Amino acid sequence: MLKQLFSKLTIIDRYILKRYLMTFSTMLLLFIPIGITVDVSEKINKILENKVPFLKVAAYYLDFIIYFANLLFPIFLFLSIIWFTSKLANNTEIVAILSSGISFGRFLRPYMVGATLVSLFALLMGFFLVPKASDGFNNFRYMYLKGGGRQEMRQTSDVYRQISDTEFIYASNFSQEIKTGYNFVYEKFDKEKLLYKITANSIVYNPKTKDYTLMNYTKRSIGELDDRIETENVKTMKFNFEMDDLTPVVYIAETLNMTELNKFIEKEKQRGSSNINRYLVVKYKKYSIPISAFILTIIAVSVSSMKRRGGMGINLAIGIAIAFAYVFLDKIFGTLAEKSTFSPFIAVWIPNIVFGILAYYLLKNAKR
Known part of the structure; x- marks a missing residue:
């Protein structure tokens, strides 16, 4: 042509x-x-x-x-x-x-x-x-x-994300260097009904095993008549997210090609990104x-x-x-x-x- x-x-x-x-x-x-x-x-x-x-x-x-x-x-x-x-x-x-x-x-x-x-x-x-x-x-x-550039690269305080249609998480602060979040909250819903809620003083990501260690773990399962509560000092669990996804760098969109950017935007829309x-x-x-x-x-x-x-x-x-x-x-x-x-x-x-x-x-x- x-x-x-x-x-x-x-x-x-x-x-x-x-x-x-x-x-x-x-x-x-x-x-x-x-x-x-x-x-x-x-x-x-x-x-x-x-x-x-x-x-x-x-x-x-x-x-x-x-x-x-x-x-x-x-x-x-x-x-x-x-x-x-x-x-x-x-x-x-x-x-x-x-x-x-x-x-x-x-x-x-x-x-x-x-x-x-x-x-x-x-x-x-x-x-x-x-x-x-x-x-x-x-x-x-x-x-x-x-x-303080390393701290300014990411939104690390008051992180609230919707990681799927029925899962929500919150952390008051994330430390990217040690892969740790503080005052962690995880909520699981069925439509508009809360099924259970997990809280922990801190959550640590384990890169080798790709799971998380929760300190002072508490799980409250919501029942029709009463709630069931589980507590453990240390609890290892797997979640459907990674810390890099929860706290992307502020310029992340500029670093993605068009295919990656479209996927990233759709994912962030589901998570309710600000x-x-x-x-x-x-x-x-x-x-x-x-x-x-x-x-x-x-x-x-x-x-x-x-x-x-x-x-x-x-x-x-x-x-x-x-x-x-x-x-x-x-x-x-x-x-x-x-x-x-x-x-x-x-x-x-x-x-x-x-x-x-x-x-x-x-x-x-x-x-x-």
Whole structure:
């Protein structure tokens, strides 16, 4: 399909497409070293203080490149299109192209081909490369760079989970390092009727045998006339959960590929997770970011295809303002969805909808 598409491209199409892809790649290659330099200057004291091995630091910055290239790809794409399209306009190349009888819509075709290639690349990165990079990036940051990072990685206090349709658990606190939970409560239901309740001062996970040891174990079985109570100082039992499932790291959704993420979200929905909106935002962004390539391409071409008295600087100033407005809107609604009951799907797609309308308006004016 791509081969047929490229065979239909004219010399002008290939010229614009080549500039599109080369400028975008150059923009990434220029800004990534700057980002690494700034990050190193901020974090070098922490890295030296914690005596982090060089190989771990090198792996962190490899993950850093992929993580931030994906995060800031809409801005880099937008600015690179404005840059080279403004140069075409200043050299009156666009005037010559349109004067030859080519319509503005036809002039946009190589830009749309470029946006298709970039969005496919971003989609594949978001599905496969970015999750692994995000895992390495966040693990390093929490382990070595944040004060108390190991404690902040997980929700370890007042953990309440529904582990199946009929089973609920609670613990006042979990210690991930020693695999221990405190003030543990387990409840088993039959529809809305409580069958029995287990409590323990502490619960310890045994990785080798994959079971749990409960201290000061008490089981109250609910009867029709009276309850039956069992107590033991130490009790070993098996449960249908693991501690890593009960206290996932806060950035867990970013580290999963699409198949794993869908399964994880379904499991967390059953458990009544309070972070479900955060996970859904991550899921929907995997699709919305690639779509933004088309919207931002149309806006960038519409803004920069006109030769202005102020030259390229005016176009870049307008482009930077629009790019940061897009990022601001994206962050505002993403945070709103994570922290409230606002729909994650709507929150993620609002920036694309708003800027899609802007793209349509600017394109109509550019054609005139």
